[in-house]
């Protein structure tokens with residue numbers, strides 16, 4: 328789970344990669360300027376107190392304090408008091424204006440950085456090789472996108488405010504140094520000790536933080552299950568079991584978050600106590616050193632103003648440790664290393680003119696358990712302009728062949744040749760533009776019927792969409808719906824019947840008028856009459872287009888020209904359909 332590169336750096340690079348880095352110096356400058364104004368304002372307390380207490384000479388003072396003591400020296404006492412007060416007020420006003428400008432700027436950078444992280448996550452999911460989804464838990468992915476990405480953004484916000492705090496701390500320390508360097512050295516030594524204690528304690532936040540992320544992933548999986556398995560749970564009466572499983576996952580999150588929050592919560596008060604001790608040590612040190620009251624007062628006010636910035640820096644540090652689990656999860660998803668690459672190839676593809684040839688293709692869905700091969704040296708041809716039925720018992724490897732053809736997965740051995748050219752060398756985008764797939768597993772998108780059909784071809788007109796719906800035997804039922812093509816199909820098309828969903832999915836494939844049409848159990852929920860009409864549509868592609876059909880139904884493959892029979896991942900037979908037309912499905916499946 329732990330990324331090799333520092334998660335914070337990877338995320339920072341992604342977050343600020345698009346022009347936001349240029350704004351960081353502005354954040355630093357604004358932070359420095361507002362702290363300088365604050366230091367200046369506080370420094371003016373020295374002459375102010377001097378006037379009030381009646382000893383306004385610089386005797387016993389050195390450096391900055393002596394300079395400040397002389398401010399407005401040429402004025403009368405009353406005018407000097409008013410002028411210094413006005414200068415203090417002016418510096419406070421300006422400082423707060425700059426602080427506001429800084430908060431607008433950091434909010435802008437934070438927003439852009441969070442958006443960049445979310446965009447990078449979406450880009451990774453869209454571009455990673457498909458086998459990634461076969462291996463990863465959807466709950467984990469959902470948790471990263473929906474929750475951990477926000478926490479990574481919080482870390483960015485923490486880092487931005489840390490920049491401001493660090494700038495302020497630096498300037499205020501410089502003022503302290505100019506007022507009294509021995510006292511400042513004492514302060515810096517004390518701060519270093521507090522920081523060391525803080526870092527040692529913060530290190531204990533990493534493990535609980537990772538645990539929170541892991542528990543959140545498990546909970547997200549449970550949530551997904553509850554959303555998807557509504558019917559399954561009810562029909563088998565498993566509500567109590569599901570409730571217990573959900574409670575367990577939810578309680579796991581609660582416990583992990585409680586531990587993390589307790590450890591984090593202890594750091595704030597502890598740091599405050601250490602800072603109070605440091606403050607008192609400075610008071611005692613000043614008294615022992617015999618410093619004058621105005622100087623000690625200015626020093627203590629500055630120190631008092633410095634402490635929140637230092638504490639904020641330390642709390643950002645512990646916040647980052649507490650978010651380390653989230654940062655690691657986001658980094659893991661963003662990192663292309665160790666993830667399947669998307670299919671490659673640059674050879675253009677215009678049309679299938681001869682055939683697709685599988686030559687000794689072997690494949691296994693290899694994972695940690697190294698499963699056995701599901702295709703063994705499979706060799707067969709899909710001839711251009713003809714319809715090929717791929718049949719075989721359940722688990723024989725038919726969908727795996729579709730996955731290989733669509734380049735969702737790549738062969739472990741052997742070749743897939745398209746008009747003699749290796750499929751692996753063909754530009755995948757070009758190739759996919761010429762194929763279309765209708766399958767039970769390709770769900771509808773949440774939108775209207777028209778949205779779903781034109782998903783197959785962005786540029787399709789309403790007329791083209793209607794034509795595709797007619798060919799898929801969907802137009803008739805769509806016309807009877809009150810909203811027609813504007814009917815919203817709902818999540819995964821749940822507002823429609825299974826057969827209606829399949830016909831819209833078929834229209835989505837047909838709207839492309841694809842060179843190669845692949846139907847994987849694409850009409851098994853469609854009634855007989857509709858299926859017969861669809862078969863007529865498919866027949867009309869003969870000679871012009873190539874069709875690959877997978878079905879356990881004799882009627883669905885009845886129009887095919889060629890038959891490829893698979894058995895346990897091996898091609899048992901390839902023959903013209905006419906030669907075997909008399910055999911029933913059972914007879915076709917039966918080993919010879």
Ligand SMILES: Nc1ncnc2c1ncn2[C@@H]1O[C@H](COP(=O)(O)OP(=O)(O)OP(=O)(O)O)[C@@H](O)[C@H]1O
Pocket residue numbers: 461692698701719720721722723724725726727728
């Ligand atoms: N993602 C996967 N990970 C591991 N094994 C898989 C995966 N998908 C399929 N398999 C295995 O590959 C083999 C072939 O599966 P495939 O889906 O290609 O069969 P099929 O012929 O299409 O079956 P059906 O007619 O039931 O749809 C099966 O043994 C199956 O268990």
